[in-house]
Amino acid sequence: MRIAIVGAGLAGLTAAYELREVAAAEDSQVDVFEASDRIGGKLFTVPFNDGPVDLGAEAFLARREDAVEFFTELGLADSLVEPSGKSSLVYSGGELQNLPRGGVMGIPSTSAPIAHLVSEDTARKINAEADAVAINWTVGEDRSIGKLVRERYG
Ligand SMILES: Cc1cc2nc3c(=O)[nH]c(=O)nc-3n(C[C@H](O)[C@H](O)[C@H](O)COP(=O)(O)OP(=O)(O)OC[C@H]3O[C@@H](n4cnc5c(N)ncnc54)[C@H](O)[C@@H]3O)c2cc1C
Structure with missing residues (x-):
């Protein structure tokens, strides 16, 4: 049997990892196809x-024992590492x-909690959002959050 996995993200790579023993036992082949480079x-x-800095996912809940076990199994x-406890900051207005x-x-x-980060015009738009x-x-559309926020708040 030949098994094709489309996409080498977390799901595809985990599926390939899980299937490799089955494939070996049944003399099957697992191929992972990835569109990007x-x-x-x-x-x-x-x-x-x-x-190094993670631009996407960087954390999981350690109380999920299966996740810890999985990473342990992978060596x-x-x-x-545990999160540092330091909070994230925004670099805006030069500081x-x-x-x-x-x-x-x-x-x-x-707008109150972010008044120090946005213009008065954006603050007005945020406050008017409920009536916008x-x-x-x-449903199912993969929409850019950045584009959406720019459309709504400028
Ligand atoms: C900014 C950000 C932060 C996140 N933080 C966390 C976090 O801290 N903890 C957490 O648990 N989750 C987090 N997530 C969610 C987590 O990253 C995703 O749920 C997970 O990585 C999705 O994995 P996936 O394999 O399903 O999809 P993807 O990672 O999107 O992988 C899909 C792959 O399939 C490829 N592909 C698509 N179509 C085709 C095709 N037709 N042919 C071949 N290849 C194709 C794509 O190029 C891609 O490589 C975060 C997500 C983002 C965006």
């Missing part, structure tokens, strides 16, 4: 001044600013 999908690390147990607090999953519902025209979104 690198594997990893949304897992993407780039070099930065003070060391990566010694590479796992580091605190991230806004409150809101739903970090998204503020009024509804977002025209098709």
